[in-house]
Amino acid sequence: MKERLLDKIRKKEIKAGVIGLGYVGLPLAVEFAKAGFETTGFDIVKEKTDRVNAGENYISDVSDEDLKLLVSGGKLSAVNEFSFIADMDFIAICVPTPLDLHQQPDITYIKNSAANIGKHLKSETMVALESTTYPGTTTEIVRPILEETSGLICGGDFYLAFSPERIDPGNAVYTTKNTPKVVGGIGKDATETIAAMYRTALEGEILEVSSPKAAEMGKILENTYRNINVGLINELAMLCNKMDINIWEVIEVAKTKPYGFQAFYPGPGLGGHCIPIDPYYLTWKAREYGFHTSMIESAMMINDRMPEYCVQRAEHILNRDKIAMNGAKILALGIAYKPDINDYRESPAILVIQKLKKLGAQVEYYDPYIERYDKNGNSYIGLPSIDGACVAGYDLVIITTAHSIVDYEMVQKNAARVFDMRNAMKQVAARDNIELL
Numbered sequence: 247m248k249e250r251l252l253d254k255i256r257k258k259e260i261k262a263g264v265i266g267l268g269y270v271g272l273p274l275a276v277e278f279a280k281a282g283f284e285t286t287g288f289d290i291v292k293e294k295t296d297r298v299n300a301g302e303n304y305i306s307d308v309s310d311e312d313l314k315l316l317v318s319g320g321k322l323s324a325v326n327e328f329s330f331i332a333d334m335d336f337i338a339i340c341v342p343t344p345l346d347l348h349q350q351p352d353i354t355y356i357k358n359s360a361a362n363i364g365k366h367l368k369s370e371t372m373v374a375l376e377s378t379t380y381p382g383t384t385t386e387i388v389r390p391i392l393e394e395t396s397g398l399i400c401g402g403d404f405y406l407a408f409s410p411e412r413i414d415p416g417n418a419v420y421t422t423k424n425t426p427k428v429v430g431g432i433g434k435d436a437t438e439t440i441a442a443m444y445r446t447a448l449e450g451e452i453l454e455v456s457s458p459k460a461a462e463m464g465k466i467l468e469n470t471y472r473n474i475n476v477g478l479i480n481e482l483a484m485l486c487n488k489m490d491i492n493i494w495e496v497i498e499v500a501k502t503k504p505y506g507f508q509a510f511y512p513g514p515g516l517g518g519h520c521i522p523i524d525p526y527y528l529t530w531k532a533r534e535y536g537f538h539t540s541m542i543e544s545a546m547m548i549n550d551r552m553p554e555y556c557v558q559r560a561e562h563i564l565n566r567d568k569i570a571m572n573g574a575k576i577l578a579l580g581i582a583y584k585p586d587i588n589d590y591r592e593s594p595a596i597l598v599i600q601k602l603k604k605l606g607a608q609v610e611y612y613d614p615y616i617e618r619y620d621k622n623g624n625s626y627i628g629l630p631s632i633d634g635a636c637v638a639g640y641d642l643v644i645i646t647t648a649h650s651i652v653d654y655e656m657v658q659k660n661a662a663r664v665f666d667m668r669n670a671m672k673q674v675a676a677r678d679n680i681e682l683l
Contacts, residue, residue: 473522
């Protein structure tokens with residue numbers, strides 16, 4: 247099986263399928279198609295598949311021109327039915343892995359995908375799970391489901407591996423194509439074959455590890471590392487505020503050390519799919535072994551309380567001028583979880599706005615990249631633009647995302663008060679109405 251698949255990879259005869267056409271799946275499908283593989287994407291959201299088939303791009307990390315050319319050239323298409331799996335030689339699972347209401351892993355999308363793939367899985371197919379999850383998911387969950395629903399044997403009839411996504415939306419340097427990729431298969435043959443598939447389509451180094459568990463833990467480590475360090479700097483930001491020390495100045499000084507220090511920055515909380523969520527997957531799994539990840543959990547608690555802390559700081563800013571939070575007019579600049587992108591998954595800005603509204607504040611938002619966002623079944627529309635007169639009409643402007651295309655000089659000149667949670671206004675000379683996190 248291995249040699250036959252490797253030969254098909256070399257000849258570009260592999261038909262590739264990607265389950266989930268979001269921030270991870272669509273860029274990956276595009277790269278496989280660009281490499282010469284006939285590629286089919288699947289998503290349960292018909293709007294997404296319709297847009298792909300029409301050559302309409304909705305992911306910032308995908309080139310509009312690439313998508314149009316690949317679709318019109320017959321290299322890329324999208325479907326809503328799992329029956330297409332029967333024709334695939336390679337399948338990448340790129341579905342969401344959220345937390346449930348109790349902050350525990352929800353791998354429903356992975357389970358459902360595996361069950362539906364198994365119903366149509368044929369012999370000599372490669373399957374790669376890319377969705378971030380806890381160590382053991384590939385071997386303990388995905389493998390049994392695939393074997394039971396397909397009647398095939400992993401390692402003998404099909405290959406299975408975990409190869410974690412490493413998507414950083416908006417990163418102009420490291421993309422799906424050139425970011426190093428990790429592959430850990432069930433068995434050496436699975437690892438080598440699936441790694442060969444990725445090498446043919448991607449330019450980044452493909453690293454082969456001993457098992458899916460090693461690859462799963464590697465992904466969790468990457469994001470837990472950031473979670474812990476952001477937790478440290480958020481805690482120091484709270485302390486520095488009490489000590490009347492500018493945390494941003496402290497970080498600038500510390501990062502001049504040429505070794506042993508990496509700069510992290512405070513903010514209203516963590517956003518994106520991975521960093522706020524992955525540590526919960528690890529701490530949950532660790533309890534199975536009677537192990538408590540005390541350092542990780544402490545960092546998570548600090549980061550989770552940052553939206554509440556930022557709201558308290560906003561209250562203090564208003565109180566100094568005898569303005570009640572109840573009824574105050576507040577403008578939030580930014581909904582995206584990081585600068586210059588349209589991704590608001592797990593964005594702390596949304597939590598801050600919700601908490602402000604709960605206290606009675608009248609909150610509006612402006613984000614040049616996000617005209618509307620959906621939360622808990624409701625849609626929220628942002629301001630189409632802002633100018634001096636608009637900004638002057640608010641009791642407080644809070645900067646929740648540091649988008650580079652916002653005119654912060656204009657904001658400073660017209661705002662009564664500014665709470666800059668991101669140090670977005672560091673280049674603005676006049677500071678009398680600006681308070682930093």
